[in-house]
Amino acid sequence: MNDFLRRILFLPEQGSTLASRVDGIHYFIIITTFIVGAGIGLTGFVFLVRYRRRQAHALTPQIEAPAWLEAIYISVPLSFFLLWGALGYQDYVWSRTPPEGALDVYVTGKQWMWKFAHPDGPGEVNVLHVPAGRPVRLLITSRDVIHSFYVPEFRLKMDALPGRYTETWFEAVRPGRYQVLCAEYCGLDHSHMRAEVVALAPAEFEAWRAQRKGAEVASGAGVSEPLVEQGRAVATRAGCFQCHTVDGTPHIGPTWRGLYLREEPLASGGTIRADVAYLTESMMDPQAKLVAGFQPVMPSFQGRLSAAEVASLVEFIQSLRPERPVPPAAQEP
Ligand code: CUA
Numbered sequence: 593m594n595d596f597l598r599r600i601l602f603l604p605e606q607g608s609t610l611a612s613r614v615d616g617i618h619y620f621i622i623i624t625t626f627i628v629g630a631g632i633g634l635t636g637f638v639f640l641v642r643y644r645r646r647q648a649h650a651l652t653p654q655i656e657a658p659a660w661l662e663a664i665y666i667s668v669p670l671s672f673f674l675l676w677g678a679l680g681y682q683d684y685v686w687s688r689t690p691p692e693g694a695l696d697v698y699v700t701g702k703q704w705m706w707k708f709a710h711p712d713g714p715g716e717v718n719v720l721h722v723p724a725g726r727p728v729r730l731l732i733t734s735r736d737v738i739h740s741f742y743v744p745e746f747r748l749k750m751d752a753l754p755g756r757y758t759e760t761w762f763e764a765v766r767p768g769r770y771q772v773l774c775a776e777y778c779g780l781d782h783s784h785m786r787a788e789v790v791a792l793a794p795a796e797f798e799a800w801r802a803q804r805k806g807a808e809v810a811s812g813a814g815v816s817e818p819l820v821e822q823g824r825a826v827a828t829r830a831g832c833f834q835c836h837t838v839d840g841t842p843h844i845g846p847t848w849r850g851l852y853l854r855e856e857p858l859a860s861g862g863t864i865r866a867d868v869a870y871l872t873e874s875m876m877d878p879q880a881k882l883v884a885g886f887q888p889v890m891p892s893f894q895g896r897l898s899a900a901e902v903a904s905l906v907e908f909i910q911s912l913r914p915e916r917p918v919p920p921a922a923q924e925p
Contacts, residue, residue, distance in 0.1 A: 607745030607770050607791075609763045613683045614747040621676055628669070690761035694727035698819070698903040701732070701739035701752035704781035706772060709900065710801075711819040711907055718787040720772070722764060723797035729761045731868055731906070735899045740776035743789060749775055755876050755894065757868045757906070764791035823908025826901045835890065838912055845890060846883050850914025857884040871906050 606612050643652070697720065698709040708716045722728045732741055734752040742749045743762070750760040764770070774785035792800060827833060835844035846856065854866050859882040864870055873880065875897065878890035897905070 604744045606747075607743070607764055607766075607768060608748065609765060610683075610687050611745065611747045611765075613686070617676070617679050617683060620679070624672055628672075688760070690729040690759070691727045694729040694761055695722065696729050696731065696907070697722070698900075698907075699730050699732040699741055699752065700735055700899045700903070701741065701774065701778075701785075702735040703737065703779050704774070704785040706741070706774075706785070706787040707900075709819060709903060712801075720787065720789045721797065721800050722789060722791055723794045724764045724767045724791040725794065727761055727763045729759065731903065732758045732760065733872075733899050733903070737778050738776050739774050739778050739785065742773045742775035743770055744773070745770045746789075751776060755872070757872045759868060764789070767791050767793050767796070819904045819907040820911045822901075823904035823906070823911075826897070826904050827908060830893065830897065830901075832905070840914075842885075845886055848909050849912045851912065852910045854914075858882065859884045859886075868906055868910075871909055872902055875902060875905070 603615055603618070606615060696711050698711075699720075700707040700709070705718055706720075708720045710716075730741065730750070732750055732752045733756065734754045736754060738754070739752040740749060741752055741760075745768075746762045746764070748760060748762050750758050752758065768791055770789040770791065772787035772789060774782055776782075778785065827836075837843050837847045838849050840847050840849040851866050852871070855863050856866055857863050864881055864883075870881065874890075875892075876894045877892055879888045882888055893902075
């Protein structure tokens with residue numbers, strides 16, 4: 593079969609661990625609806641022929657369906673809807689929960705390109721190198737308008753929103769090149785806002801990373817500073833340390849040590865989990881969800897920090913793990 597026909601008849605190649613799940617439920621819905629649709633069409637056709645009007649002015653008798661028949665034709669489609677919903681929800685939760693130990697990559701969309709930053713240094717434009725067979729977590733934002741990061745072969749699509757982070761993840765199942773498209777109309781060159789994910793075998797990925805750093809040294813650009821270190825520098829420059837400590841003691845604001853994913857009480861009642869979205873939001877609009885016990889004195893950093901600076905700050909805060917209590921010695925039985 594030629595390539596063009598394959599493209600219009602079938603779904604794209606399954607490039608990620610998510611793809612087979614998405615396609616599974618997709619085909620399941622298509623096949624069940626086709627069977628039900630064909631059954632209705634066929635029954636209609638049989639009735640059309642069998643009960644056609646044979647003589648003029650004939651009256652058909654009034655028939656009432658028994659209750660059990662009505663119960664069947666309500667409950668069968670309903671159970672299919674519920675089953676699709678349950679299966680879809682299961683896959684949705686799976687697709688939204690990055691596995692432990694995933695590799696972080698920061699993605700910034702801007703008119704009209706995709707920029708990628710690896711936490712330990714190298715930045716890339718319109719090409720993202722990742723290792724195959726290893727989960728990669730994407731933290732996505734935009735510098736201007738709404739874009740959408742779309743990789744058809746991965747069945748992966750996530751909006752890029754200015755001023756906040758969205759999160760998704762994927763695992764490429766084999767080395768290869770996969771096209772990235774922008775799936776949200778974003779202006780003149782929307783259709784040209786393309787990039788490529790290059791999945792490499794793990795050893796090749798490490799080689800790429802080492803070679804990339806070597807090239808930076810040779811060009812005199814210097815090794816890109818890891819994002820965590822950039823974040824520390826940004827925090828110093830922006831004056832964050834005047835109110836936030838990194839040693840675990842609260843000051844004018846909450847301490848950053850162990851803040852990431854901590855459950856914090858809110859002044860307005862309730863609690864909030866300090867995830868990436870919350871950390872970003874508090875930099876842009878600090879008073880929106882104020883942690884209980886602190887004064888609303890923090891200014892907004894909207895427009896004062898670039899997307900790259902926010903990414904480095906978030907990475908820095910994430911790196912400040914809580915001091916873990918020493919686990920108690922195993923009890924003798
Ligand atoms: Cu970016 Cu469309």
